[in-house]
Amino acid sequence: MTFARFETFRSIGHTLAADVLPALYRSQKLPLRISCLGVASYDASDVANNFDRVIPLGECLSPEEAIQAAALRLSRGDICTAPNSFPYFQPRIMLIQDRDQRLVRAGEIRAGIILWQQPVASDAEGRRIVTEASRLRGMAFRASEPGDARRLRYRAAAMEARLVDPVWRETAADLLRLPQAA
Template identity: 90%
Template sequence: MTYARSETFRSIGQILTADVLPALYRSQKLPLRISCLGVASYDASDAANSFDRVIPLGECPSPEEAIQAAAMRLSRGDNCTGPNSFPYFQPRILLIQDRDQRLVLAGEIRAGIILWQRPAASDAEARSIVTEASRLRGMAFLASEPGDARRLRYRAAALEARLVDPFWRETAADLLRLPQAA
């Protein structure tokens, strides 16, 4: 006589390995930190004295809430407030990182909208992104004009926004499938 397992019930071991342990591990990585990479200056007319700056925007308890908070901050235009603020700040890339500063999700900011970047699907794809970003940074180092160098660095940073930590890749891909992430 053969015992047929029911598909509706799972063993305690399956529940622990599939649900409980990943949730516990993920909770150790929280809260998620939101920051904005951009160009800061003290005078709007002086592009020569502008500089790159990362501005912390806050923390959230979940990736979903971090995406919503980032979009809300950007839409309200308060992406550069607090003790590290500058009178003139042009946001370029929004970052969501975990407690260990591993990338959870990132997006390029264009026309006041966050274009969340699809995470690299594999380690091979991540290596090709690193290669291309390194090439762009090398070109930026050799550029004679500061504006050209900055544009190349931001193109490299936009590519690197796809270098989501392997732990967060599936979560980030799932988040980008949701309608509110678009």
């Protein structure tokens, strides 16, 4: 006598390996840290004295909370507001990293909106992005104008926003499918 195997049935071992253990591993990497990469200066008129700066924004216990918190801070203009912070800060890239500094999610900031990047689908795609980003950084190193060099570096950083750690790739891809609040 043979039984038909239903597609909806999964063995306990498969459920444990596919769902439970990865979730437990990711939970060990919490809290998630939110930060913003941008251009800072003390004087808005002095472009020559602008410099790149990473501003820490806080911690959250889930990727969903971190995405919402990052969007809220950006929409309120609440990124560089501490008393000792820079009076002029232009946010460029939002980062969410785990406790081990592994990239969970990243997005480029344009017109006050975070454009979260699709994570790489494979290690080979990741290597291609690293190669292209390295090429852009080399061009930035050789650029004679500081503004041109900065634009090339940020193009490279925007590409690297897709380099989500393999532990977080599936979670990051799932988060892109969720409807985002405006």
